[in-house]
Amino acid sequence: MRYRTLGRTGLQVSEVSLGTEYLMDKPRDHIITVIHAAIDAGINYFDLFGAAPDFRDAMGAAFAGHRQHVYLAAHLGAAIGEDGQYLKTRALKICRTFFDDFLTRYMTDYADVLVLHNCDRQNDFDALFCEDGPLGLALQLKKEGKTRFIGFSGHTVATALQAVESGYIDVLMFPVNIAGNAISDKKDLLKTCQARGVGVVAMKPLGGGKLLQGPRTVRMAHYQMGGEAQKLTKRVPITPVQCLHYTLSQVGVCAAIPGCASVEELRGVLAYMDATEAERDFSEVIADCAQYVPGECVYCNHCLPCPAQIDIGQTLRLFDMAQQDFTPAIRAAYAAMPAPASACIACGACEKRCPFGVPTVARIAEAAAFFA
Ligand code: SF4
Numbered sequence: 098m099r100y101r102t103l104g105r106t107g108l109q110v111s112e113v114s115l116g117t118e119y120l121m122d123k124p125r126d127h128i129i130t131v132i133h134a135a136i137d138a139g140i141n142y143f144d145l146f147g148a149a150p151d152f153r154d155a156m157g158a159a160f161a162g163h164r165q166h167v168y169l170a171a172h173l174g175a176a177i178g179e180d181g182q183y184l185k186t187r188a189l190k191i192c193r194t195f196f197d198d199f200l201t202r203y204m205t206d207y208a209d210v211l212v213l214h215n216c217d218r219q220n221d222f223d224a225l226f227c228e229d230g231p232l233g234l235a236l237q238l239k240k241e242g243k244t245r246f247i248g249f250s251g252h253t254v255a256t257a258l259q260a261v262e263s264g265y266i267d268v269l270m271f272p273v274n275i276a277g278n279a280i281s282d283k284k285d286l287l288k289t290c291q292a293r294g295v296g297v298v299a300m301k302p303l304g305g306g307k308l309l310q311g312p313r314t315v316r317m318a319h320y321q322m323g324g325e326a327q328k329l330t331k332r333v334p335i336t337p338v339q340c341l342h343y344t345l346s347q348v349g350v351c352a353a354i355p356g357c358a359s360v361e362e363l364r365g366v367l368a369y370m371d372a373t374e375a376e377r378d379f380s381e382v383i384a385d386c387a388q389y390v391p392g393e394c395v396y397c398n399h400c401l402p403c404p405a406q407i408d409i410g411q412t413l414r415l416f417d418m419a420q421q422d423f424t425p426a427i428r429a430a431y432a433a434m435p436a437p438a439s440a441c442i443a444c445g446a447c448e449k450r451c452p453f454g455v456p457t458v459a460r461i462a463e464a465a466a467f468f469a
Pocket residue numbers: 393394395396397398399400401409410413450451452453454455457
């Protein structure tokens with residue numbers, strides 16, 4: 098497993114982490130087996146919005162003896178209604194009751210991240226994000242040591258951006274997947290997270306499983322995309338490895354949380370860790386995204402090899418990140434590259450190879466001037 102720093106929290110989280118949505122209706126032993134397989138593989142960040150008592154009890158049993166080695170992300174605002182179904186709430190009393198229940202059933206006295214749960218609309222944001230609402234409760238719980246950090250989850254750029262810019266949240270959960278590549282303001286959101294030290298936990302890296310369906314036209318809902326709903330016509334199969342490589346290549350993304358319903362599905366996403374460059378290559382797949390905007394680098398390195406040994410994708414990625422905030426970490430990452438952008442001899446070979454119409458020679462020259 099490889100680990101990344103989760104923004105300003107400083108937590109070292111596994112690149113491939115775990116969403117647990119698809120385990121919620123599974124038997125206790127099955128849940129425990131999947132969680133133990135994930136822990137054995139080095140996964141250490143778990144998103145845990147499910148609030149049903151049986152699910153929480155099974156999870157609590159799965160993490161027993163492992164608590165000090167894992168990061169648990171609880172949600173404030175996810176509850177179970179009187180009819181036994183999932184309930185999103187902003188009622189403080191219910192939020193508090195279900196958070197206390199989380200601590201009890203997970204047999205712990207703190208969450209690592211407390212996520213303000215599932216907010217997409219402005220009026221909901223206004224109810225959630227006020228000092229006498231769930232935000233105020235989360236701040237109070239942080240003061241009491243019951244959570245280390247505060248997060249926010251949502252599926253629309255406008256509200257997520259407000260949460261990020263508020264300065265209150267340390268972690269953003271947001272859908273980042275290959276089907277949403279063309280949503281340009283999403284890239285701006287990710288860059289803002291990176292500039293402000295807000296760690297991005299990417300949900301829906303597999304588009305809720307839809308991206309893995311065979312070649313056909315699939316409808317992607319806005320919550321799977323992190324933007325508008327879209328029809329995606331897939332001409333070639335897409336693998337979990339390609340999906341994860343896309344998601345983990347995007348600026349600001351610290352961890353991806355595919356939801357795995359079984360050990361087999363878990364193995365499918367963990368294959369990413371040992372996959373070859375050819376297996377990770379998503380360039381053919383991305384061309385299928387109907388709204389793809391040509392000319393924008395997706396950091397895929399399909400343009401290599403470079404006679405000057407420049408890692409073009411990583412150079413342009415660091416350049417894009419540095420536009421927002423030129424941190425010492427970016428400077429250090431650039432200095433560690435096999436060759437600087439200034440080594441470019443403008444041969445143009447990369448530009449001919451780039452499937453996405455990126456004016457590579459000009460962009461590398463801009464990067465060279467910037468990092469000089
Ligand atoms: S320039 Fe093109 S081929 Fe190279 S990393 Fe960017 S998108 Fe990929």
